[in-house]
Every structure is written in C-alpha cells, then in structure tokens.
Amino acid sequence: MHCFPCFSTPKSKKSPTRNETNDNETRPHARENKHAEEAEQLEETTLKTFTFRELATATKNFRQECLLGEGGFGRVYKGTLQPTGQVVAVKQLDKHGLHGNKEFQAEVLSLGRLDHPNLVKLVGYCADGDQRLLVYDYVTGGSLQDHLHDLKSDRGPMDWTTRMQIAYGAAQGLDYLHDKVNPPVIYRDLKASNVLLDDDLCPKLSDFGLHKLGPGTGDKMVALTSRVMGTYGYSAPEYTRGGNLTLKSDVYSFGVVLLELITGRRALDTTRPNDEQNLVSWAQPLFGDPKRYPDMADPVLENKFSERGLNQAVAIASMCVQEEATTRPLISDVMVALSFLSMSKEDGVPTTVPILSFRDKSMSIALSRHDSDLAPSKLAVEDEKSSTSSDKESSVDSMKERVIKREEEDSSSESDDGSGSNSDEEQEEDRNSLSTEPIDEKNQAQSLKINYRYSWEEVDVSDDKLSSKGSQKSNDESIYSCYDIDVDHDDSLRNKEKREEGDIHSSKSDDDQSVYFDDVSEDEISFHRIKSEVDVDYVEDDSGTSLHPVK
Numbered sequence: 001m002h003c004f005p006c007f008s009t010p011k012s013k014k015s016p017t018r019n020e021t022n023d024n025e026t027r028p029h030a031r032e033n034k035h036a037e038e039a040e041q042l043e044e045t046t047l048k049t050f051t052f053r054e055l056a057t058a059t060k061n062f063r064q065e066c067l068l069g070e071g072g073f074g075r076v077y078k079g080t081l082q083p084t085g086q087v088v089a090v091k092q093l094d095k096h097g098l099h100g101n102k103e104f105q106a107e108v109l110s111l112g113r114l115d116h117p118n119l120v121k122l123v124g125y126c127a128d129g130d131q132r133l134l135v136y137d138y139v140t141g142g143s144l145q146d147h148l149h150d151l152k153s154d155r156g157p158m159d160w161t162t163r164m165q166i167a168y169g170a171a172q173g174l175d176y177l178h179d180k181v182n183p184p185v186i187y188r189d190l191k192a193s194n195v196l197l198d199d200d201l202c203p204k205l206s207d208f209g210l211h212k213l214g215p216g217t218g219d220k221m222v223a224l225t226s227r228v229m230g231t232y233g234y235s236a237p238e239y240t241r242g243g244n245l246t247l248k249s250d251v252y253s254f255g256v257v258l259l260e261l262i263t264g265r266r267a268l269d270t271t272r273p274n275d276e277q278n279l280v281s282w283a284q285p286l287f288g289d290p291k292r293y294p295d296m297a298d299p300v301l302e303n304k305f306s307e308r309g310l311n312q313a314v315a316i317a318s319m320c321v322q323e324e325a326t327t328r329p330l331i332s333d334v335m336v337a338l339s340f341l342s343m344s345k346e347d348g349v350p351t352t353v354p355i356l357s358f359r360d361k362s363m364s365i366a367l368s369r370h371d372s373d374l375a376p377s378k379l380a381v382e383d384e385k386s387s388t389s390s391d392k393e394s395s396v397d398s399m400k401e402r403v404i405k406r407e408e409e410d411s412s413s414e415s416d417d418g419s420g421s422n423s424d425e426e427q428e429e430d431r432n433s434l435s436t437e438p439i440d441e442k443n444q445a446q447s448l449k450i451n452y453r454y455s456w457e458e459v460d461v462s463d464d465k466l467s468s469k470g471s472q473k474s475n476d477e478s479i480y481s482c483y484d485i486d487v488d489h490d491d492s493l494r495n496k497e498k499r500e501e502g503d504i505h506s507s508k509s510d511d512d513q514s515v516y517f518d519d520v521s522e523d524e525i526s527f528h529r530i531k532s533e534v535d536v537d538y539v540e541d542d543s544g545t546s547l548h549p550v551k
C-alpha cells in the first residue's frame, strides 16, 4: 500500500468560512453580515446544485441495489452523475427536523468550503421542495470498520504500518478541522465506520459537520438519544454525561479509533465477556503495564511490529482517551507523533517517535515514559542539581552508545524473524543495564532523541570554515533535526513579523543541540525533518554559529 500523497503535511489553509458555527448570530448586525456572507459564499463556492430529478436519475430512482447503507442522518446511495459519469454517494437526509431552505443552504455552503485530502469532499447538494440531499465524492474502498472488523474473505488483514498510516491520515483530517479552519469544526462523530478508505487505503473522514443539518438539532434529548447512543463506545465521557462537546471530545473518539487499529477490537462488542465489551474500559487497566502491551495488539498481526512502535501507539491512544478532557493531547501533537509511527522501515526512516517540538510538552514526556527501553519508571530519577553537567554528558553519551547499539541489534533481529523483538532475557538485561542511568525530565527527552541518529556539522561562520563537531550520521539517507522541548513553540517565534522566509533556528544549551526549520511560507510555524542538503544548505542561529547538514 502506497498512499503517501494523501499523508503529506497539510497546507495551512485558512478557510475564510465564518459561519461554520453559529457564533456570528451573537454579533451586532449579524443578520446583515450573514446575508452578505451567504451571497459571497454563493459566488465563491464550487458546490454544484442538483435537482431532485438529476439525483433520482443518478441513483436509478433510489433503487435498493444502489443503497450503500443507512446512518443516523438518512440513506446513502451510490449514483452516477450524467452526463459526466462521475460516481458519487448521495445522502438523502431524513425529513423530520429538516431546516428551511436558506438555513440548509448556509450550512451546506460552509461545509463545501472544507477541503482536505483526508476529508470526503462534498460535491454538491439538492434542496428541492422538502427534499434535502448531499452529494459526495464516492470513496471506493469501504470503511475502516469493514477492513478491521468485517473483513471479506478476499482481503487480508491490514499490517501494522498500514494501520498507523490510516491513523496518521485520519489525524491529519481532524487536525485540519480543528486547527486549519477558522472557526474550528468539531467533528462530533468520529468512528471507524466514518473513516472511509480509498483503493490505496488512504483514509477520508465522512459525516463531519452534519449535526446542524440532521434531526435532533437544537434538541439535546433527541440529539443524545438518536446520535450519541448510536456511537456509544466512541463518545467522550463528558459528552455522554451532559453533551459538553469540545475539540477534545473528538480527540477521545480518535483515541478509540486508534485503539481499534492497535487491538483489532471493536469500540463496543457485545459478543465479548462483560468486562471486555467496551474497548476503553478493557484497555484502561492495561495502559499502566507496558509489559502487557503486546497482549493488546491485534492477534492477526502475529507480532509483526516493533515493540517500541506498539508502545508509543498505545501511549498516544491512552492519552487521547483520558477521562479528563483537558489532559487529552491536541490533535496536532497526535498527528506529529503518528507521522513517525506511520513510516515504514522501507522508507528508510525510524518507526518510533524522535523528540519533537510538540505543542504540548506532555506528549513528549508521555511518549518517553512509554518507551520500553527508557521508561522513567525503570530509570533512577536523580535530582538535576545533584548531577554535574559532565556527569550528565557522560551518562547521556554512554546511554547514546547503548541505544545506538540496541537499534542495530533491533534491526538485525527484525530482519531475522520479522517480529522486531529481542528475546525476553535480552530485553530484561537491556532494561536492567539502563536502569542505573540517572535521568531527569530534560534527559528523558534526550533519551528519546538519541534513539535516532541525525546528521549535521557545525560550521563556524566567522572564518567560513567547516568544523565538524560531534556530527552523527543517520543510518539512512535522511537527516533529522532534533528539537529541544525547552525551545518548542515559543510564541515569539510564531510571530510572523519576526521571522524571515526559510529561516532556520537552532538552539544550544550545555547539554543539548536543537535545530528546527521555521517555514513561514505557511501560516503556521512548522517543523521539518531535514532530508538532504538540497533542502537546506545554510543554517544560521542567533550566535552566528551555523548548522550544516551533511550528506
């Protein structure tokens, strides 16, 4: 499966939509503004309007054989538009609780602005009499639910990398809704059956933004009974308790989908024993015991995944499904972490997460905690003040050597048996040997960082001489920048005025070296792995020292 085009870093599209939520209704002159916006949207939209007759023709009069299925909003038919032959999915919204024409049109127009490779594209709509229909691109490969849980005999189970790629793509779609459109859009109904897959198994989220169009709008009880109950197992606790929906409720649902990908279990499975029916309730007690993570993995994977990749995927899922909404991570951090876990060995990149500039530091700490080799629980925690800087350097150096050695052993053992796991004794021995290393919070980050070899040379700009200091060749052609969690998303660096295009910042401290690439060609600051010398040939930091990637 090769669907990386879909997994490219999303462009920071600031959609000009302003009425994806109803907040404009509270503003002064809201009505006038709304009309102006609607007129503007109508002019700009690429959405097509269809007559009911056109869609009836496309779906052979909504014939049973064209019926794809029926969800909480109505029936969905496969259709072929004339005369273009474009294949579409036509969603016929249930009539009860329907909106007036104008209201419907306004919502549909704002949905039509959402455009991302990991979202199912709305092609057009029909508001004819009392008929309300939405027309989407037809997604060819079925849903994640079909691929994970209702596997047809002609399809083999998905491998680990494919699962992580699907999770990454879904995270990108969600990140677009949360972070790239203004105002943010809460998905509300993320679940495996709403993650559609194309022929390359590239995920596309469907059914976003429909809550304003479907039955139950404005009526909490109806909304809770007809929609939430239908998605029981995915809904965040705060939502099922009282309907308090936030972006973090989506993150919870995402965590459940990720758990499904890891475990192959359904979010809710009434065929299992009582204590295993709800996936999150079953998984919660296991989260605290990394030794049991391999037992959580889908048995059909036959242990064909790296132990660290599994640990970190479980760590991400466990963060997402935390009871307390505020402690769940941002989807942007989840997306960054998954971008690494979704890379296959064949791509010549590591399958675990290097230290990154997560927006929320808790993600890097949690991932380092869940790394089986370097988990703080297995490492003696020493007060930073009690260790001198040279002590720290030598301990980090020795750990670095061991981790590099361990990675080499890992890759040779993985190529031997494909399982990626050392023998239990070897693993235990490794952990014991590391357990004497002192570590503080900063070193936890370093311990993750040093799992990966990166390449750079330090250049003294003043006399224009290359002086090679401590450069590390990566084990493949890629070159990784390392990020210091202490310099992560400093708001001043996000300030566009202070940055220049293509600027590379580096940060140095006594025991750390960090580089990040600040790309201002997009609205958001973004962090890039430096892939080759062609990508960046000159890098300057505040002190006049340059970092120059080596081949």
Ligand SMILES: Nc1ncnc2c1ncn2[C@@H]1O[C@H](COP(=O)(O)OP(=O)(O)OP(=O)(O)O)[C@@H](O)[C@H]1O
Pocket (backbone or CB within 6 Å): 068, 069, 070, 071, 072, 073, 074, 075, 076, 089, 120, 136, 137, 138, 139, 140, 142, 143, 189, 193, 194, 196, 206, 207, 230
């Ligand atoms: N754009 C699409 N391309 C292909 N199939 C689709 C598309 N949209 C929906 N479907 C299929 O149509 C069926 C009904 O979808 P729908 O989203 O209405 O319901 P659901 O996801 O099963 O439930 P819910 O409404 O509760 O989310 C599902 O089998 C879904 O996979």
